[in-house]
Structure formats: structure tokens, C-alpha cells
Amino acid sequence: xxxxxxxxxxxxxxxxxxxxxxxxxxxxxxxxxxxxxxxxxxxxxxxxxxxxxxxxxxxxxxxxxxxxxxxxxxxxxxxxxxxxxxxxxxxxxxxxxxxxxxxxxxxx
Numbered sequence: 452x453x454x455x456x457x458x459x460x461x462x463x464x465x466x467x468x469x470x471x472x473x474x475x476x477x478x479x480x481x482x483x484x485x486x487x488x489x490x491x492x493x494x495x496x497x498x499x500x501x502x503x504x505x506x507x508x509x510x511x512x513x514x515x516x517x518x519x520x521x522x523x524x525x526x527x528x529x530x531x532x533x534x535x536x537x538x539x540x541x542x543x544x545x546x547x548x549x550x551x552x553x554x555x556x557x558x559x
């Protein structure tokens with residue numbers, strides 16, 4: 452018996468690699484990739500700005516060596532900062548497994 456899956460479930464919206472350090476006032480986004488195809492054309496810029504803001508905000512609040520998941524408006528931002536200050540975020544919908552997101556972040 453085949454189970455039909457909805458293509459809209461379990462979605463990664465954005466991935467960012469960020470440098471945080473005590474001497475830096477703000478986290479520095481080294482690179483960011485966003486999949487905004489599920490949003491309307493006129494919404495895409497504001498969604499990208501929201502992802503950038505959430506990435507910087509939650510990376511500031513994540514201590515080195517710590518992992519955390521924060522829910523915001525139906526999306527989950529998974530954060531991880533290594534002890535050397537390099538970290539990343541994976542922004543997903545609520546259906547995406549946290550463990551998979553943290554395995555991805557652990558590959559930094």
C-alpha cells in the first residue's frame with residue numbers, strides 16, 4: 452500500500468553559516484541559502500529579511516557549544532554554535548525533525 456505524501460510537508464526554508472565571537476558585537480553571516488519558492492513573489496523579500504533577522508537574533512542568544520530550537524510564527528529555527536564561534540542555523544517548518552537539522556549543523 453502506497454502512502455501519498457504532501458509535497459508541502461517537512462520543508463527547509465533557510466540555512467545559514469555564521470561567525471560569532473566575543474570581539475564581534477553582531478554575528479557575521481558568512482553565507483545563507485533560502486528556498487522561497489513556496490512564497491508569493493512580493494512576499495519573498497520580506498521573508499528573506501525575516502530569516503536574516505532571526506538568524507542574527509538567535510545566534511546572539513546561543514552560547515558556544517550549545518544547541519537550541521526556537522519556534523517563531525510556525526517555523527522552527529535550529530541553532531548550533533561550535534566552541535570556536537562558528538555556527539549555523541537551519542530554519543524549517545514544524546514538521547521537520549530537529550534531530551536531522553542538528554545532524555546537518557553538526558557537519559560544519
